[in-house]
Amino acid sequence: MKISADQITVRNGAKVIAEVTAALRSGDSVVDFSGVKHIDSTAIAVLLAAKRVLKTDKTLQVKHAPAQLESLIAAYGVQSLFS
Template sequence: MVQTNKLENIDTLTVHNAKAALVQGFDAINAGQTVFDFGSVKVADSSAVAVLLAWQRAARTAGVVLSYVNLPVSLKSLAALYGVDAFLVDTPANLHHH
């Protein structure tokens, strides 16, 4: 069964909370979560892209593949701008509901 981290307590992912989000994600990955749901995230800046890439590196080191659902358009746009959108796989949420 796929474990999803819903990021419910994060409605913004910016420079102001990036470090806390980074740690939360690392803890989630270490606990076996492989899907991060960004449905509650309304505001994101370039720090969010760095956080997601760090989570991807941690997951790769742990031998798992991460996917993201409900990525905000602003975050997708930033990832595309930086040329890293291929590393941030946005999977349709309905693929993870069984």
């Protein structure tokens, strides 16, 4: 599912998490960041919520991740959760 917001921040994080988790519960396993232009650490919370929904049933696929996302994952030391 393509994230509809052009930003993922603390201001809209709950809405994005709800959107992503609803799509994943409906059978999707892709989170597409192609329309997202700005993120903060809330994007990590979005991915963690997605992983919780999928559990081990499916592999979460992340497409068009912003360059900032990899930096945030490293800064928070959570690389093992996304490898």
